Amino acid sequence: MELFINTYQQMRKRLKAYGYAMWVLSWDLETETPEGAIDYRSEQIEVLTNEIYALETNKQYLRAIEVLYERRNQLDDLLKREIIKVEKEMRLIKKMPKDEYIDFQVLLNKSTTIWANARKNDDFESFLPTLEKIIAYVRKVSKYLQTPELKGYDVLLDMYEEGMTTKEYDAFFDQLRTELVPFVLTATSGKKTLSRKLTKNHFPADKQKEFNEYLTKVFAYDMRHAVLKTSAHPFTSGFSSTDVRITTRYIEEAIESAVFSTIHEMGHAIYEQQVDPKLNETRLNGGASMGIHESQSRMYENMIGRSYAFWEVHFDELKRIFSKELKGVTLLDFYQYINRAERSLIRTEADELTYPLHIMVRYEIEKQLISGKLKAKDLPKRWRKLYQEYVGVRPKSDSEGVLQDIHWAGGSFGYFPTYALGSAYAAQIYYAMNKDFNIENAISDNQISKINEWLKQKIHIYGQTKTPKELIMLATKEPFSSKYYIEYLKRKFSN
Numbered sequence: 001m002e003l004f005i006n007t008y009q010q011m012r013k014r015l016k017a018y019g020y021a022m023w024v025l026s027w028d029l030e031t032e033t034p035e036g037a038i039d040y041r042s043e044q045i046e047v048l049t050n051e052i053y054a055l056e057t058n059k060q061y062l063r064a065i066e067v068l069y070e071r072r073n074q075l076d077d078l079l080k081r082e083i084i085k086v087e088k089e090m091r092l093i094k095k096m097p098k099d100e101y102i103d104f105q106v107l108l109n110k111s112t113t114i115w116a117n118a119r120k121n122d123d124f125e126s127f128l129p130t131l132e133k134i135i136a137y138v139r140k141v142s143k144y145l146q147t148p149e150l151k152g153y154d155v156l157l158d159m160y161e162e163g164m165t166t167k168e169y170d171a172f173f174d175q176l177r178t179e180l181v182p183f184v185l186t187a188t189s190g191k192k193t194l195s196r197k198l199t200k201n202h203f204p205a206d207k208q209k210e211f212n213e214y215l216t217k218v219f220a221y222d223m224r225h226a227v228l229k230t231s232a233h234p235f236t237s238g239f240s241s242t243d244v245r246i247t248t249r250y251i252e253e254a255i256e257s258a259v260f261s262t263i264h265e266m267g268h269a270i271y272e273q274q275v276d277p278k279l280n281e282t283r284l285n286g287g288a289s290m291g292i293h294e295s296q297s298r299m300y301e302n303m304i305g306r307s308y309a310f311w312e313v314h315f316d317e318l319k320r321i322f323s324k325e326l327k328g329v330t331l332l333d334f335y336q337y338i339n340r341a342e343r344s345l346i347r348t349e350a351d352e353l354t355y356p357l358h359i360m361v362r363y364e365i366e367k368q369l370i371s372g373k374l375k376a377k378d379l380p381k382r383w384r385k386l387y388q389e390y391v392g393v394r395p396k397s398d399s400e401g402v403l404q405d406i407h408w409a410g411g412s413f414g415y416f417p418t419y420a421l422g423s424a425y426a427a428q429i430y431y432a433m434n435k436d437f438n439i440e441n442a443i444s445d446n447q448i449s450k451i452n453e454w455l456k457q458k459i460h461i462y463g464q465t466k467t468p469k470e471l472i473m474l475a476t477k478e479p480f481s482s483k484y485y486i487e488y489l490k491r492k493f494s495n
């Protein structure tokens with residue numbers, strides 16, 4: 001037993017080192033790499049990728065995992081949880097024939113370019129054959145990984161959010177459909193007048209940058225273990241609690257874009273920075289799941305960052321930096337502007353209120369695609385119908401319809417629902433935290449570190465040592481319920 005533990009730990013150490021090198025290279029690629037270096041760089045990445053594959057499929061390593069998995073009940077809790085996770089990740093490589101596995105990876109490598117071109121040219125037909133192949137492979141993957149408990153789409157859902165199946169998601173989305181859809185359609189029906197100083201103005205990037213740096217201090221984002229850069233699409237990338245980096249982008253026509261993307265990514269980053277450092281050397285570092293991760297970013301962005309209490313404290317600083325641009329704009333103008341809700345076509349630009357309805361459309365479609373009830377060729381038609389029904393708008397083109405997201409081109413089916421789930425977790429966690437101390441007071445006192453500390457003790461510190469369900473239970477003392485989320489949205493958007 002000791003021997004196998006040793007082998008496992010030594011290989012893990014080497015894999016971590018290679019992983020870190022690859023991680024730095026990919027961060028660099030997104031933020032710094034000069035265009036002329038990309039080809040040469042790709043050659044080195046290919047060598048490293050092969051080295052990593054060789055390590056991951058090393059016979060002694062696989063044998064060690066297998067033996068430790070068989071004897072998992074003799075391991076300490078931490079190693080046991082880790083081996084269960086690693087074994088689960090290796091299952092696909094073990095079960096899917098090698099040729100099929102490689103063909104699928106090759107297809108996925110090409111598919112995002114095909115999708116991007118199709119989106120650019122508004123040409124769904126050119127993406128359809130690729131999408132059909134991807135769906136066929138994904139259905140195979142779900143077959144290979146099925147268990148007595150999990151079949152079909154449930155296998156995929158569980159990959160992104162352990163323990164969540166169609167049974168739970170159906171109940172969740174049914175509630176949203178009956179409670180939220182009519183509410184949203186009413187709330188978004190009237191016309192609103194917003195200050196033109198906010199909607200039709202120019203906000204220089206260097207001033208936005210200055211305010212962003214101010215925000216990192218407000219949120220106590222630990223810059224000793226962080227980096228803030230720009231990239232085409234904002235993201236968070238962490239490797240261990242010691243190094244968690246974020247990006248943003250400055251859109252000069254929209255003052256709020258960088259503000260809220262930065263707060264969102266800081267929510268992800270603070271989570272990873274606060275994971276117990278002793279997990280860094282294990283495979284249990286980082287966030288517990290997609291849904292829990294998103295619950296943190298969305299709580300920081302929407303529930304804290306878009307609250308009135310927050311801007312009561314920080315609007316003066318924004319006005320100081322944009323003294324010319326925001327002349328005459330009041331706190332209330334700004335608050336209404338950043339919380340405007342409207343029917344829209346694009347998920348990533350949707351507001352807090354309508355966002356979950358965009359996800360509901362995708363969930364229903366995925367479920368039917370994987371079960372075979374819906375054929376890929378009928379996607380655009382179904383998409384338009386569901387958007388009309390749930391969001392109250394109908395896309396004129398597939399570019400702003402079914403082709404807008406990259407996920408399916410990357411083979412990610414079962415990922416979307418975690419976005420909506422994250423917001424719902426956030427509302428429940430917020431409610432529980434508010435019982436321990438008054439969150440609005442903490443925001444008013446500019447004490448966001450108090451919120452960080454509570455989340456650290458209740459959620460962050462555990463990394464991946466607990467399942468999402470266990471974490472929700474620990475932090476809120478009750479199982480997941482969508483009622484807090486629906487109540488929160490209705491309260492906020494009734495005003």
Ligand SMILES: [Zn+2]
Pocket residue numbers: 264268294297
């Ligand atoms: Zn996010």
